[in-house]
Amino acid sequence: DTEVTQTPKHLVMGMTNKKSLKCEQHMGHRAMYWYKQKAKKPPELMFVYSYEKLSINESVPSRFSPECPNSSLLNLHLHALQPEDSALYLCASSQDLTGGAKNIQYFGAGTRLSVL
Amino acid sequence: AQKVTQAQTEISVVEKEDVTLDCVYETRDTTYYLFWYKQPPSGELVFLIRRNSFDEQNEISGRYSWNFQKSTSSFNFTITASQVVDSAVYFCALSAYSPSGAGSYQLTFGKGTKLSVIP
Numbered sequence: 001d002t003e004v005t006q007t008p009k010h011l012v013m014g015m016t017n018k019k020s021l022k023c024e025q026h027m028g029h030r031a032m033y034w035y036k037q038k039a040k041k042p043p044e045l046m047f048v049y050s051y052e053k054l055s056i057n058e059s060v061p062s063r064f065s066p067e068c069p070n071s072s073l074l075n076l077h078l079h080a081l082q083p084e085d086s087a088l089y090l091c092a093s094s095q096d097l098t099g100g101a102k103n104i105q106y107f108g109a110g111t112r113l114s115v116l
Numbered sequence: 117a118q119k120v121t122q123a124q125t126e127i128s129v130v131e132k133e134d135v136t137l138d139c140v141y142e143t144r145d146t147t148y149y150l151f152w153y154k155q156p157p158s159g160e161l162v163f164l165i166r167r168n169s170f171d172e173q174n175e176i177s178g179r180y181s182w183n184f185q186k187s188t189s190s191f192n193f194t195i196t197a198s199q200v201v202d203s204a205v206y207f208c209a210l211s212a213y214s215p216s217g218a219g220s221y222q223l224t225f226g227k228g229t230k231l232s233v234i235p
Binding site for chain 1: 147149151153158159160161162163166168207211213220221222223225226227228
């Protein structure tokens with residue numbers, strides 16, 4: 001089973017709202033990722049967690065706040081977003097951050113976010 | 117720095133035709149990994165294959181085959197007898213050691229090739 005589950009599938013929010021995206025995997029993976037993907041572009045890495053600790057933050061604005069409560073769960077808290085933040089947000093997981101087969105990233109179906 | 121180039125932005129083929137998606141990569145690392153992912157309209161990136169830099173064997177999986185050539189830094193993907201269900205965006209990606217990335221391996225994606233298979 002290589003399933004990564006993301007909720008919600010779609011989200012519409014205003015610029016003053018606070019919302020959260022959720023990602024869950026039960027493959028025993030210890031690395032989890034958030035990506036942002038704009039239309040007709042490849043995914044862009046936002047955050048990486050390794051063993052529940054933030055390992056990489058790709059200079060993402062503070063209106064995006066990640067959280068990893070346990071090894072199976074990854075959240076992305078959203079606050080005061082801008083219309084240009086509208087995108088597909090993808091979560092992924094891998095066994096760990098080393099190379100080889102352990103670094104194959106498995107992706108969820110994403111959350112399509114619209115900021116009005 | 118790593119770079120992946122997918123020169124074909126969009127390709128259209130008629131069902132049952134063969135199609136090859138090109139991928140050229142750049143890296144200075146001797147140990148690296150190459151991937152192909154499929155992204156159908158639903159949005160999920162589906163892992164298709166991983167190849168490491170030491171294994172140049174070509175691979176076939178059903179209608180899919182991959183040709184890895186280090187001499188030309190290419191990792192091309194061929195779909196034989198294409199089907200409508202193959203319509204998707206295909207991403208080639210490279211993973212190599214990144215000291216700035218917390219000493220980890222991170223994916224560098226190409227821009228993707230949109231494949232449309234016409235019935």
